[in-house]
Amino acid sequence: MYSAVDHQFMSEALAEAQKALYLANPNPRVGCVIVNDGKVIGRGFTQQAGGPHAEVQALNHAKSQNHPVAGSTVYVTLEPCNHTGRTPPCVDALIVAKPAKVVVAMLDPNPLVSGKGLERLKAAGIAVQCGLLEAEAEALNRGFISRMTRGLPWVRLKIAASLDGKTALPDGRSQWITGSLARADGHHWRAQACAIVTGVGTVKEDDPSLNVRDVVTQRQPWRIIIDSKLETPLTAKILGNVSNQADVMIVCANLNDQSMQEKASAFKECGVEVIAMPNPSGKVDLPALFSYLAKERDMNEIHIEAGFKLNGSLLREACVDELLFYYAPFFMGEGIGMANGSPLAALDERQDWKIFDQSMFGPDLRLRLIKN
Numbered sequence: 001m002y003s004a005v006d007h008q009f010m011s012e013a014l015a016e017a018q019k020a021l022y023l024a025n026p027n028p029r030v031g032c033v034i035v036n037d038g039k040v041i042g043r044g045f046t047q048q049a050g051g052p053h054a055e056v057q058a059l060n061h062a063k064s065q066n067h068p069v070a071g072s073t074v075y076v077t078l079e080p081c082n083h084t085g086r087t088p089p090c091v092d093a094l095i096v097a098k099p100a101k102v103v104v105a106m107l108d109p110n111p112l113v114s115g116k117g118l119e120r121l122k123a124a125g126i127a128v129q130c131g132l133l134e135a136e137a138e139a140l141n142r143g144f145i146s147r148m149t150r151g152l153p154w155v156r157l158k159i160a161a162s163l164d165g166k167t168a169l170p171d172g173r174s175q176w177i178t179g180s181l182a183r184a185d186g187h188h189w190r191a192q193a194c195a196i197v198t199g200v201g202t203v204k205e206d207d208p209s210l211n212v213r214d215v216v217t218q219r220q221p222w223r224i225i226i227d228s229k230l231e232t233p234l235t236a237k238i239l240g241n242v243s244n245q246a247d248v249m250i251v252c253a254n255l256n257d258q259s260m261q262e263k264a265s266a267f268k269e270c271g272v273e274v275i276a277m278p279n280p281s282g283k284v285d286l287p288a289l290f291s292y293l294a295k296e297r298d299m300n301e302i303h304i305e306a307g308f309k310l311n312g313s314l315l316r317e318a319c320v321d322e323l324l325f326y327y328a329p330f331f332m333g334e335g336i337g338m339a340n341g342s343p344l345a346a347l348d349e350r351q352d353w354k355i356f357d358q359s360m361f362g363p364d365l366r367l368r369l370i371k372n
């Protein structure tokens with residue numbers, strides 16, 4: 001159904017989509033190339049929210065080079081949108097441009113679109129094909145797909161550990177277990193997330209900034225602190241550079257008593273948002289929080305960098321979709337583990353995970369796992 005040339009140009013569209021990896025949230029990462037007579041005449045990728053989508057970028061690029069699009073073939077990694085959001089529908093721009101064919105990697109999981117964009121193109125007399133390099137396109141947008149189909153973000157838990165599974169010395173010191181290349185890769189995953197989540201224990205012990213520093217990005221993700229009793233110090237680094245480009249949210253268990261309300265007011269005066277998300281045990285309701293972040297805050301991917309207590313809670317409550325492990329090649333012996341999971345009464349109670357990617361970063365091994 002698809003030729004080697006089709007594969008080549010869709011691969012180029014996927015390469016364009018990669019350029020939106022840190023940029024497009026909460027929109028999907030989409031790339032587009034326009035081809036005429038075997039040559040690419042236009043390229044584009046989704047810009048920041050409110051900016052042009054990939055198809056419009058590619059059409060504008062072709063126009064700027066005085067290349068006519070009529071009769072061309074458009075390769076795009078996601079079905080063109082057929083609804084008005086912050087920008088007009090991309091199908092309208094394509095119909096006006098009159099390409100002969102549009103080749104799409106995957107249908108849009110957004111129920112507002114999901115096939116309707118392709119139907120409009122067909123109705124306008126434009127040939128349509130869908131499904132080329134679909135898996136590659138889906139891998140770029142796990143979070144967007146998750147939000148649209150499950151009402152939940154894609155939650156990725158990052159842990160750096162020794163070979164014997166220790167994340168810190170007994171006194172809590174953990175800088176640095178892995179080398180600089182592994183740490184830079186960790187910032188790559190931070191940069192593509194909508195939010196970085198940690199616990200108050202990590203804030204108090206490590207005083208991290210939790211922003212993106214080791215890769216170039218125009219957008220800083222939100223930083224979210226799970227802090228049931230609002231114990232985050234007002235002097236914490238994570239609160240020191242709050243701005244529209246690096247917002248902070250603290251999630252507590254309740255705001256019912258005066259003491260908690262006074263603490264919340266102090267944070268709000270620093271520009272920090274405080275919300276309450278209680279569970280019946282008087283702690284933060286983690287599943288409800290992630291549902292809220294997807295449905296109310298349009299967050300696609302969440303990146304977790306926390307301590308063993310919060311890690312254990314997230315795993316016990318089945319909040320984690322992907323594990324991102326970095327193993328440094330040494331044994332620590334005594335130290336703090338990865339997660340304080342509940343003891344198993346039998347092995348068949350365990351959570352099984354599947355390794356789907358492994359890479360080396362200097363001496364350190366990175367494993368990526370999803371639930372089996």
